[in-house]
Amino acid sequence: MSRxxxxxxxxxxxxxxxxxxxxxxxxxxRYTPEDVTQWNFGNLLKSPGESxxxxxxxxxxxxxxxLAPIVxxxxxxxxEAVRAIRDRGYSVYVVTSPMSxxxxxxxxxxxxxxxxxxxxxxxxxxxxxxxVVAGNFLVDDNQDNIAAWSRGMASVGLGPSAVGLLQDAxxxxxxxxxxxxxxxxxxxxxxxxxxxxxxxxxYS
Numbered sequence: 001m002s003r004x005x006x007x008x009x010x011x012x013x014x015x016x017x018x019x020x021x022x023x024x025x026x027x028x029x030r031y032t033p034e035d036v037t038q039w040n041f042g043n044l045l046k047s048p049g050e051s052x053x054x055x056x057x058x059x060x061x062x063x064x065x066x067l068a069p070i071v072x073x074x075x076x077x078x079x080e081a082v083r084a085i086r087d088r089g090y091s092v093y094v095v096t097s098p099m100s101x102x103x104x105x106x107x108x109x110x111x112x113x114x115x116x117x118x119x120x121x122x123x124x125x126x127x128x129x130x131x132v133v134a135g136n137f138l139v140d141d142n143q144d145n146i147a148a149w150s151r152g153m154a155s156v157g158l159g160p161s162a163v164g165l166l167q168d169a170x171x172x173x174x175x176x177x178x179x180x181x182x183x184x185x186x187x188x189x190x191x192x193x194x195x196x197x198x199x200x201x202x203y204s
Contacts, residue, residue, distance in 0.1 A: 003135040004085050004200065005149075008096040008109065010141030011167050012078040012117055013067040022057050026050075034170045039142070059101045064108035069116050072192040078117035081193045088200055094119050095133050098126040134158060137203075139196055141167040143175035146187055163203045165190045 009015035016033050019041055024030045027050060037043050045051045057063075071077040076084075082092050094113055099105040106126055113119040125133060130145050131152030138149045146164040153162035164187040166172060186203065190196050 002090045003093060003137075004090045005093050005095045005130070005133060005135040005138040006082075007130075007138075007140040007142070007145070007167070008094055008113065009067075010070075010169060011139050012070060012081075012094070013112065014070050015067060016169070018063070018067055019054070019058070022054055026053055026057070037170050037173075039171050055101075058099065061102075061104040062108070063102060064099070064105045065112055067112065072194075074192055074194055076193040078113075081196070082117050082119060084193070084197060085200065088197070088204075090136070090200065091123070092119060093123045093125060093133070093135065095125045095127065095130050095135075095138070097128040097130070136161055137163050137165055137196075137200060139165040139167060139190070141169050141172060143172045146175075150187060162186075163188065163199060165196055165199055 006012060016036055020031050020033070020036070023041070023044055027046075029044075031044055035044065041054070045054055069077045069079075085092050094117070096109060098109070109126065110121045110124050113124055114121065127133070130138065130140070131148040133149075134153065134156070138146065140146055140149070143166060146166050150159070150162065150164045153159050166175065166187060166189045168189055168191045188195075188199050190199065
């Protein structure tokens with residue numbers, strides 16, 4: 001098995017930026033990604049009414065299709081990253097949690113990945129159960145996904161060859177010690193695609 005698993009939101013698509021635009025348009029407050037210190041934007045939504053308005057807009061058709069690609073400080077975006085990983089001899093699969101309350105999300109997500117990243121539908125898995133998907137590497141911005149996947153790989157004997165790569169974000173900085181990750185599994189914080197490429201080369 002030579003397989004790299006990529007999350008989409010927060011790794012390839014700028015879900016955070018889209019959500020910050022919703023908050024600004026709806027409530028008149030402008031934040032930056034560094035202000036998002038809680039998963040699901042809990043620290044930025046000031047009332048249950050704001051939360052309801054915010055999440056209602058994410059259920060609308062067209063959201064997944066409208067997300068901007070993330071381009072890192074080296075100018076590397078999703079398509080370039082996928083090609084670079086494949087050039088290193090790895091298959092690329094996108095493993096992404098679906099937004100089940102949005103009826104068009106799944107189709108839009110697959111089309112976005114095909115159009116923007118060059119990943120075909122056959123290589124896209126939309127599931128919250130990332131911990132059951134085997135791979136050599138998982139790149140994800142959610143520390144809980146990294147921890148669960150690492151434990152899952154260890155439980156089936158893949159721990160020594162499985163490396164979790166946590167995409168740095170303000171909301172996962174407290175995960176610096178990688179607490180909860182099985183000791184036999186390596187986890188590394190990454191800041192840009194060059195860090196991902198170096199990790200793949202170092203742990204291959």
